[in-house]
Amino acid sequence: MAAIDPTTLKASELAAAVNRGELRAGSVADHYLNRVETLHPLFNCHIHWDKAEVRNELEKQIDAIEVARYAKKYLPLAGVPISIKDNIMVEGQIAACASRLLAPHRAAYDATVIQKLKAAGALLIGRTNMDEFAMGSSNENSAFGPVHNPWNRRHVAGGSSGGSAAAVAGSLVPLALGSDTGGSIRQPASFCGVYGLKPTYGRVSRYGLVAFGSSLDQIGPLARNVEDLALLYDVLAGPDGRDSTASQRVPLPTQLALPSGNLKGLRVATIREFMGEGLDSEVRKSLESALETMRQLGAETVEVSLPHLAASIPVYYILATAEASSNLARFDGVRYGARSQKPGLNLKEMYLQTRSEGFGREVKQRIMLGTYVLSAGYYDAYYNRAARMREVIKREMEGVFEKEGVHVLVSPTAPTTAFELGQKTQDSLSMYLSDVYTLAANLAGIPAMSQPMGKDSKGLPIGLQLMGPSFAEERLLQVAYQFERHQPPMGVPDLIPSQL
Amino acid sequence: MSDHENQEQFEGLLSRYEPVIGLEVHCQLKTESKLFCSCKTQFGALANQNTCPVCLGLPGVLPFLNHQVVDYAIRMAIAIGATVREKSVFARKQYFYPDLPKGYQITQYDLPYCENGHLALNSGRVIPIERIHMEEDAGKSIHGDNASYVDLNRAGIPLLEIVSAPALRSPLEAHEYLRKLRAIVRYLDISDGNMEEGSIRCDANVSIRRRGVKELGVRTEIKNLNSFKNVERAITYEIIRQADLLDSGTAVKQVTLLFDAASGRTQVMRSKEDSPDYRYFPDPDLGLVQIDQARLEAVRATLTELPVQKAKRFHEVFGLTDADALQLTDEKELALFFEDVLSRVSPIVPAKIVANWILTEYLREHNNRQWTWPATIVTPESFAQLLRALCEGTLSGKMAKMVFDEMASTGANASEIIKLRGLLQINDADEIRAVVAQVVREHADQVALYLTGKQKVFGFLVGQVLRLSQGRFNPGMVNDCLKEAIHESSAKN
Known part of the structure; x- marks a missing residue:
């Protein structure tokens, strides 16, 4: 058994080996816990992490996996380590959303996706760092410090699911969960050279995910290859009686391989509005070569125009902040979280002090923005207009798939590769612009993913974004799978020691 | 001032002013579980016993609509002949308070499920009901000596808010309207309708205008009236207060008031300028509430x-x-x-x-x-x-x-x-005749008096018979037997 190095296995292979008894869940857990422990100081991917505590909590799950093996019950994620973004509830574990305010909060229940992961035999290895309450694009808005990009520690990992993307990129875990409100899975996946999927709105239950923008949020998988991404997605997807925004449609297991083995008959469209100003020339070149690969695989590539996407940044920042200002009202120090310890406060002062001390700058900025756009006298000018504009954007994107026969929309995931730590922290607008290509999928509720399509001259990964019509996750994964097979592998970042 | 003095002053001012009253009634529905989670709704549980992550507002939870509430709400809409909106919307009403766990209340705002109903008073006057909407109740704050406590058993219990038009014209009408609403929810079996336990709570909007004037006066709102009597008292007090102001040439201010049942007075809670901005917006966690014709008919079929x-x-x-x-x-x-x-x-x-x-x-x-x-x-x-x-x-x-x-x-x-008690009435004519004969015998002089035309004496004689029977003789038969006996005795003489 010692002959198999779990790090070299895909999650699917790992699960198969554990199900067959060739690998023990316990030894897989120890192997990965050692990796997390050793590599943690480099990247700061995990937070509230205590090796002994995690190992102890895994005992029950390791036993359950053993029992399932004796019962010949196949568990799709048997013994597969996974890290969970800090805004998803795992009963008994700290769930702080990387915020000072929630730092002492332990979850009282399992999120629906966590119940599914546990039932599938996954090993919950740790909680990943993120931008506070998922607000940010660089993972620098964390009360627990920034995450470093495994390809270059001086660069950001992206955000808000920066810890999840970096943990997967650095092989600290094969799989991670992220959440995506405006690109929070895809953009860090792009920056870290891994695969990340934001499912259709309603495809995965949000129950147990701390809400940021409720009408935009989706939980999704991150992995190092398409097969693993699909494996995890299949476990997560499906209806949930505790989330009324979850779709009733029961998903079928994803079939990755296309019978033809190529992309013949596939109509791939780039978006004119995403190819202009702000797009880094190396990223543009990389996209062009990706399109060439797709054409060689038999796809037809066209360009479409989606003029209303120009409004997606203002529309997004009005709707997301409006919802956030409301969703974050419950963090008031009354029932949980870090109540201000200042003496002699009356009720109103306690609210003000607790929230002033507990929330970081970006979160406060967004709460104020959101409160403003919902205020009497401004509601129609901002929230209402943005909500109507969102419908226009949604219809425009749906129209591309329905009327123009486009199967998949492609774009760079982000206009640039990972920027340097501290480079954009003083400039909210330029930070917000790093999500300019990813917001549209959240506004329209459609599925979108990011996959690596190369590296720039600095050796930093470049991400390709694929978007499809609602519930077309399988199509996206199939296209990604074909594309992946014709791409040079990303390899392992130099920072990761080959022997661990 | 006593309620009685109020009443006298009140009668007087009615000749000059016309009260205009509208009621907002909150009615707790007696569904088995709460509006958005499966917690029980029963009254009298230990503090915070009927709670779960959802109604505690823990991070990450989501509301899930209880469709029994919608069915109950539809019953009410049908009962008042209202229009039911096919697609209505839940909205968030936002304010900070310790017994409001999410920092917002889920309610319905600009698109309520029900509009344009009506209720007839005994006088025949029809009071329009502008709207009804569904919403969740808040918890309860309990203030102790050194600390305050929160009980969230009530948080998430379904409420209907029933809003009348400003069409009520007297405290009595307001009282009657409220009683009739209560009767309806109890007939429909959707609420206990118990004001003392708080399953019905009432706010009143009150204004007055000079008789003959069309424009409405400035209104005040009186919050949380917890008994039928207090609804009437508070409105009466408020009408007198407003009339006093107007009589002395002072304008009525638009304020929210609290009624103090002990003193019988209203006190200012907040002015219009201080009224909070609730920043309503559609709740993104809940889809549209869809009520189609088929569902409406299905509920109608269950109505008694x-x-x-x-x-x-x-x-x-x-x-x-x-x-x-x-x-x-x-x-x-x-x-x-x-x-x-x-x-x-x-x-x-x-x-x-x-x-x-x-x-x-x-x-x-x-x-x-x-x-x-x-x-x-x-x-x-x-x-x-x-x-x-x-x-x-x-x-x-x-x-x-x-x-x-x-x-x-x-x-x-x-x-x-x-x-x-052997109380059965005796209808046996022979038994009655025997006693009658005895009475006629023993009171021969009275009988003679009766025969001279003193009608009153007959009542005395009946009384004697009934007394002897301890009230058990059939009085009609006693009458007949007595007349018969007297005539017989006079014939003999």
Whole structure:
């Protein structure tokens, strides 16, 4: 058994080996816990992490996996380590959303996706760092410090699911969960050279995910290859009686391989509005070569125009902040979280002090923005207009798939590769612009993913974004799978020691 | 100022001013579980016993609509003849308070599920009901000596907010409207309708205008009136307060008031300028509430008779007066008691007599002794026995009242009491004649007096016979026998 190095296995292979008894869940857990422990100081991917505590909590799950093996019950994620973004509830574990305010909060229940992961035999290895309450694009808005990009520690990992993307990129875990409100899975996946999927709105239950923008949020998988991404997605997807925004449609297991083995008959469209100003020339070149690969695989590539996407940044920042200002009202120090310890406060002062001390700058900025756009006298000018504009954007994107026969929309995931730590922290607008290509999928509720399509001259990964019509996750994964097979592998970042 | 003095001053000002009153009524629905989670709704549980992550507002939870609430809400809409919106929207009403766990209340705002209903008062005046919407209740704050506590058992319990048009014209009308609403929710079996336990809470909007003026005056809102009496008192007080202001040339300010039941006065809670901005917006966690025609019809099919329909039937089928029919149907259980008793005594006892006995004798004891429904002290069967005995002539009216008093105080059955006390009315003519003969013999001088034309003496003689029978002789038969005996005796002479 010692002959198999779990790090070299895909999650699917790992699960198969554990199900067959060739690998023990316990030894897989120890192997990965050692990796997390050793590599943690480099990247700061995990937070509230205590090796002994995690190992102890895994005992029950390791036993359950053993029992399932004796019962010949196949568990799709048997013994597969996974890290969970800090805004998803795992009963008994700290769930702080990387915020000072929630730092002492332990979850009282399992999120629906966590119940599914546990039932599938996954090993919950740790909680990943993120931008506070998922607000940010660089993972620098964390009360627990920034995450470093495994390809270059001086660069950001992206955000808000920066810890999840970096943990997967650095092989600290094969799989991670992220959440995506405006690109929070895809953009860090792009920056870290891994695969990340934001499912259709309603495809995965949000129950147990701390809400940021409720009408935009989706939980999704991150992995190092398409097969693993699909494996995890299949476990997560499906209806949930505790989330009324979850779709009733029961998903079928994803079939990755296309019978033809190529992309013949596939109509791939780039978006004119995403190819202009702000797009880094190396990223543009990389996209062009990706399109060439797709054409060689038999796809037809066209360009479409989606003029209303120009409004997606203002529309997004009005709707997301409006919802956030409301969703974050419950963090008031009354029932949980870090109540201000200042003496002699009356009720109103306690609210003000607790929230002033507990929330970081970006979160406060967004709460104020959101409160403003919902205020009497401004509601129609901002929230209402943005909500109507969102419908226009949604219809425009749906129209591309329905009327123009486009199967998949492609774009760079982000206009640039990972920027340097501290480079954009003083400039909210330029930070917000790093999500300019990813917001549209959240506004329209459609599925979108990011996959690596190369590296720039600095050796930093470049991400390709694929978007499809609602519930077309399988199509996206199939296209990604074909594309992946014709791409040079990303390899392992130099920072990761080959022997661990 | 006492309520009585208020009342006198009040009558006076009504000739100059017309009150304009609208009520916002919050009605707790008695569904098994809460509006957005599966926690129980039962009253009287230990603090925070009926809670879960959802109604505690823990991070990450989501609301999930309880469709029983929607069905109950539809019942109410149908009962007041309102329009049901096919697609309505839940919205968030945002404010900070410790007993509001999410920092917002889920309610309905610009697109409520129900609009344009109406309710008729006994006078025939129809009060439009502008809208009804569904919302969740907040928890309860309990203030101790050194700390405050929060009980979230109530958080998430479903409420209907029923908003009348400003069409009520007196405190009495407001009272009647509220009673009728309460009767409806109890008939529909969707709420306990208990004001003291808070399952019905009422806010009143009050303004006044000079008689003959069309424009509405500046209104004030009185919050949280917790009994029928206080609704009437608070509105009366407020009308007088506003009239005093206007009479002295001062403008009424638009304020929110709290009624203090102990002093009988209203106090300013906040002015219009301080009124919070609730920043309503559609709740993104809940889809549209969809109510199609089929669902409406399905709920309609489950509805039983409403108070108005019952009163109409009592009038038309049983020949009760409108007033009696309305009073009997005012409370669901009272109407059911009437129907139960009637079904047991019909056709021996006419419906009118059943109604009379219930509305006078029975209701008096019911109210004095503060009985609750369903009736257990005087059961419908026991009451039926009493009325049957009365109408079959085995009990006189006076005896029946005596028996009923004993039923009320002991809880014993009518038939048991009648048997035990040997109270059955005596209709045996021979037995009566024997006593009559004795009385005629013993009071020969009185009989002679009667025969000279002193009619009054006859009553005295009847009284003597009844006294000897301890009130058990059938009084009609005593009359007949006495006349017969007197004539016989005079013929002999």
